Every structure is written in C-alpha cells, then in structure tokens.
C-alpha cells in the first residue's frame with residue numbers, strides 16, 4: 182500500500198506510477214483504490230468510477246466484471262460509489278477475502294489509501310498489507326507529523342519498506358540532475 186501523513190502529498194500519483202512501471206517489468210499488477218473517501222485512481226487512468234470495489238463487495242459479484250485492463254499486465258479496480266461507512270468496509274472480512282482471492286492471480290496488488298494522520302482506514306489497511314510505502318511531500322509536511330504517522334503505522338506492525346520524497350522543486354536540483362548525464 183501507499184499512504185502519506187496528510188492530504189495531497191502525492192499518494193495516488195506515486196502508486197499509479199509505481200503500478201505502471203512494475204507492470205512493464207513483466208509483472209502482473211492489480212491496482213485497487215482503497216481511498217473510499219476521496220478516490221482518484223480512476224482519474225489517473227481516465228476510467229469511469231460508476232462501478233467499483235464498493236459495488237463489487239455489496240453485490241458479491243465476480244471480481245472479473247470490475248477489472249479495468251489498462252495495458253497487458255496492469256488491471257485497475259476503482260473505488261466505486263463513496264460509501265457512508267468507509268471504515269466498516271475497510272475493516273470487513275469481505276475485503277480481506279477478496280484480496281486473498283485476487284492474490285492468486287497477481288504478482289503484486291497495490292492499494293491506494295487515505296492519509297494516516299486524518300483517518301484510521303490506512304492503519305487498518307496496513308495491518309493486512311505486506312508492505313507500506315510512505316509518500317512525503319517535500320517542504321510541506323512537518324517532521325513531527327511524519328514521525329507520528331510512522332509511529333501509528335508501527336503500532337499496527339506495518340512493514341514500512343520506504344519513502345517517496347515527492348514534489349521536489351526541480352529548479353533547485355537541476356544542477357545535480359544534469360551532472361549525471
């Protein structure tokens with residue numbers, strides 16, 4: 182899963198890029214929008230979000246009907262309709278059962294999530310995810326706030342495998358960027 186401390190740090194952008202790049206490495210990737218509060222994965226891939234995960238769980242449908250194939254190796258399940266009870270859905274056995282079934286068909290499942298400091302959903306998602314990547318927006322988020330989010334994630338035994346430092350102003354770093362080439 183990918184999360185961040187606060188809103189708009191670049192979680193959805195990061196996870197969409199990661200999923201795309203991994204699928205180009207001949208891996209079978211599924212990206213699921215588990216931000217049931219402010220879903221945006223569908224926008225990244227210009228998909229309709231009329232039907233998605235919440236509908237799949239509610240109707241107990243076959244998941245195949247909800248897969249959007251982006252290109253060979255990359256499928257996306259959008260969030261579906263924003264529910265009244267997102268945390269309840271995230272905490273349900275239904276979602277864990279679905280992820281277990283999907284795991285048989287994919288090399289990696291990427292989960293987009295809401296911000297750690299604002300809602301409890303990402304902590305629940307972290308508790309059943311194999312790995313967590315934190316996106317941190319350069320010079321936007323306070324160090325203490327990030328530390329608190331990391332502590333919250335550690336309390337649910339999250340396996341934090343890395344951080345993506347995002348939104349670095351290129352003008353400041355161009356010198357270093359070009360010096361490599």
Ligand SMILES: Nc1ncnc2c1ncn2[C@@H]1O[C@H](COP(=O)(O)OP(=O)(O)OP(=O)(O)O)[C@@H](O)[C@H]1O
Nearest residue numbers: 185187188189190191192193194195219221347348
């Ligand atoms: N590296 C970047 N440089 C500049 N702008 C960026 C970068 N990454 C993301 N953005 C922009 O920042 C905004 C927030 O990005 P994104 O939607 O990926 O964040 P998010 O953490 O998923 O937000 P939310 O908390 O609303 O889910 C978008 O307008 C996106 O285009």
Ligand SMILES: [Mg+2]
Nearest residue numbers: 192193216221
């Ligand atoms: Mg997002």
